[in-house]
Structure formats: C-alpha cells, structure tokens
Amino acid sequence: MALFRNAKRPLKIFLYNSFSTGTNHTNGYSTWVSRGSPISQSSDIKGLFTIKYGNPKPVFGLISRQFSDQAPAGTEQMNLIKQLRERTSAPIKDVKLALVDCNWDIEAAQKELRKRGKVLASKKSSRTATEGLLALAQSEGKAAVIELNCETDFVARNEIFQYLALSLAKQALLVENSSQQASGLCPVGADYLQDLQLNLEHPKISGEMTVHNAITEVAAMMGENVKLRRGFVMSASLPGVASTYLHTSPQPGLGRIAGILTLEVEDKISQLDALQRVGSELAMHVVAAKPLFLTKELVSSDALANEREILKSQAESTGKSQMAVEKMVEGRLRKYYEEVVLMEQKFIMNDSLTVKTLVDNLSKEVGSAVKIGSFFRMEVGEGIQRLESSNEDEPVAQAA
Template identity: 65%
Template sequence: RVPVSGFILGEMALSAQAPGKLVFPFAPAYLEDMTINLDHPKLSGETTVRNAVTEVAAMVGENVKLRRGFMLSTTAHGVVSSYLHTCPQPGLGRIAGLITLEAEDSSASLDALKRVGSSIAMHIVAAKPLFLSKELVSAAAVENERDVFRTQAESSGKPQMAIEKMVEGRLKKYFEDVVLLEQKYVVNDSTNIKTLLSDLSKEVGSKVTIGNFIRLEVGEGIERREETARPEATACAA
C-alpha cells in the first residue's frame, strides 16, 4: 500500500464558498466529474478528478480509488489550516489534520491564525480528538463512561464520597483524552488547547474560536482482510 492523498482536491474544496461553519462530506461520484487545474511535473493542466485519479493509478502502478472528500468552510475573518503527516512530498500524506479558526474582529491578524492553526492541525493528527468541546459529547456517552468509572471505583471498597471523587477525576481525564479543547497541547503539555486559543486571542486582540476540525487517515474505516481478499478491498484509498 502506498500513501495516496486527494489533498489537492481537498484544498480546492476548502477554497469553495459555503454558508455557515460546515464539515461537508462529498461522495466520490460528486467529485469525480469536477474539473480541476493541476500543477505537477507529471500531472498538469485542466482535467477531471476521475481522469486525474486514473493517471495517478497508472503512475504508481496501484489500484487507486477516490473514496471520500470533505469541505470545511469558515467565516470572512477565519482561516482553514492543515497539516500532513508521513509526507513524502508536498500535498501527499497518510494522515491529515484540518481546522478552521475564526476571529470576531476583522482586524485580527490572519497570519497569526494560520500559524497557530497549523500547529493545532498537527496536534489533531497526533492526539486524535473525537469532539470539539465537552458540550458536544452526548449525555448518553457521558453517562455510560460515568457508569463504567463508578463500577471500577466501587471495586476498590472505598467510602462513597471517595468513590464519587474517583469517578469525577476519571471523567475529567476522559474529557482530556477525547475533547480537543480539553486536550494537553502536544507541543507543550503544560498547557491545553483552550488556553492556547486564549493566548492567541490576546495576541491578535480579538476572541478566536475553533469552527470545526477533521482528522483523516488513509484506509481508516476499511475492513482489513487477509492477503486473499478481493482486489478492490486492498486498493489504495484516501
């Protein structure tokens, strides 16, 4: 399997204008007929996404398929930042982190937002957050975790008051593990992403928030099969 990324397509999608703050998934069929302009030594000029994928497959000698695509949109005072991991060449990688940062004040420095946004995108790749904020974790999921932690704590035989403290402590750790704003910053674990945004807001003189984020990894969601699997199951898919 070789690293294949539709990141040029992603950049094109990210530049499209769309209302509101969205993470909009595209089915491959929607993207395949899209016309794009490529600037690459081996692939240049105007073509369709379908033809570009076919050309890439021929170049790498693999069965390459376009499996999915996403669009993030932001406000007029926001930026979309990205980070690619395991990147053999520009625009190609196995894992991508994408994030939108938005400032309330139009005078805020977009360069500062891009700088911090790229760093948080790298953090997203490394830390694998599942939610943006604690409020976005469903009540059912929180209660399920709480029940699991309570069962574990009760097995310690400690008093009920101590058990409740243990449960709340483990629930706090759960949020720090899966919620982006609560996670410790991988570049500096003495702070978290929420504090990083607060510091950025002070730097640019405007409140800065995260609109949304995506983490993508080549092959995620594809069921792993034995070497005798059907050819399409082992196709390189971004």
C-alpha cells in the same frame, strides 16, 4: 574440385524448387511453376532471380528484406519499447506485446494498452485498497482534503499517483456547494467528484478528462486498484483562517494524516500572522493528540454514559463505599475530558498550557475574541473495514 562443380547444379535446382513451391500456394502447389515442370521452362522465376554458381547472396538478400519489411531493426524496436513505456508506465512485457500486435505502430499500441488497462483496472476495482495518500489544497479561509487509495505503499510513492492526488484536491477546493453551511466541515462525495473535468499536464497523463477516467488511467498504469474514497472542504467565517498540518509528508500538499482547524475572530484584525501561526500549531496538535470533541458540552451523551459505566465498574471493584465510588468516577471523568476534549487537552508544544489557555492568550495578543470554529483529523485507510460493513467513513470532526 570436380566433386564441388558437380554439386553446384543440384544446389541451383534445390534453390529454384524451394522458391517455386514456397510462395502463393494453391492446394499446396506453386502458382508460378506447375509441379513436375522443368526448371528451364520457369521464365518467371528466371526473371526474378539470378543465381550464379557459388554466389547465392541475392536470394538470401531477398529473404532478409522480406523480414525487415515486417518489423523494425532491433535498435529501433528497443527505442519504441522505451518510448511507449515512458508514455504509459506499463510493464515492459505488456508494452512489447502491444507493439508486436500493432505491427510496431506506437500510437496504435498506446491506444491498445489503454484499452487493456481499463479492462485490467475494472477487474482490480474490487480489491481492497488501504494504502494511499491524503492531498490537501488551500485558499484564503478554505481548505480541501481528499483521500486517494491504492493497494501498496510502492504505488503511493509514484509521482503520477501523487500528481493525480494533488489535482483532485485542487478540484475539490473549487467545488461550491450552496446547500451547505458557509463555514464548517462539508463532505464532498467521491460520486459527485467522479464526473468533474480535470485538465492534467503531467508528461505521462495529460489532457482534459473526467475524474473517473483519470483514476482509471492511473490504475491501468500502476496495475493496482486506485480509488477516490472521500473528500472534505472546511471553511472559516471571515476574517478567520483555516489552518492545516500534514504528517508523513513526501512533498508539500501530501501526507498520511491531516489535521485541519478553523480559527474565528469577532472583529477584523491586523495580526493575521499570529492567527495563522497558532492555527498551524493547533492543527499539528489535532494530529498528535487525537481529540474527539471540541468542548465538554459537545461530548455525546452515549459516549459519556459508556465511559461513566466503565469508570463506575472499576471504582466498585475497589470495595469502597458508594460515596467514595461516586467521587472516584467524577475525578476520572475529568481525566477523560482532558484526553478527548480539544479545549481541555494539554498543548503538545507546551504542556504547561491547555488549548483553552492558548486560545485565550491569542485573543489578548490580537485584540479580539478568538475561538476554534471547527476541527477534524483524517488518516489514510482509517475505518475501511468498518466502511465495508457499515458504511461509516466520517473522520473525527467537531464544530462549535
């Protein structure tokens, strides 16, 4: 006991000296008490601390209060991290770092993350993005489709990415381009769409912003290169219809392959349901059969000459006469037309009919001449390597 009592006074001296030299240093010395001054003369310290033998809790209580003033408690920190991650979808490590740097101010941290994200997005903008989705929006006699690319299929399945893609398609549908023809396929360039305003209402990305800024925000959230690659609008001359089909569709309006087709009629008809039904079936046919041309007359001379040369070389290898070779070439050209010309193809839902026969039957059903005005097929990522080398990014499209 005597030893314990004798140890109390040195502890008191140690604690006073520790605090007297640990705050407000000038040249390494405390401004409260000059170095070497007796503890008994330090009235300022005595007024701030009351140390009772065996009860140093007030001192350590002050220490804990100093730390608690600098950062919220652990539970509150976790709540802030959770809230900020829900707001931004940023990686949890980046969320925590931003909160720490901003003294746990969630609004400032969110702003900081957005700044960092934009820098990150610009650094990743040169990376090839071959995945993504096609988004489609439609109104009476008109359809718009855009391609929004990302680097991985994982991001393409993200709800924020999908929401943005659908918003871009709706914006493209509103575009009025008076310089283009009234019907048919009209490209809507990504450069043109970049500066248009979007009004977003998703919990994690909302407000009015340009298309460019919205894409940058989503790229920052996803941590990948996100790119609006291209857009197209197809219009039908009224009273016709624009019909669409999306393949590999995670939700309505989204897919990886799109087929769009217009059906035009000479006279106003009452059986629009029949027109829409057959139009939807033909749009599906376009996706499955991959036609390159609408009619035989529209097959390009270059494509025909190239195919004829290949077929002639194959026929001559049989060793038959020149007359026989010519007949073989013509017979195989008919087969080529059946493969690449929409009107000559066998209908995928009933191979006893050609598409031409199907359209003729529809004309009889609705009581007015019906024709396919134009069609096109587009697939995510097609031609990206070719685009980098020759800037060719047009989908397969044909118009009468």
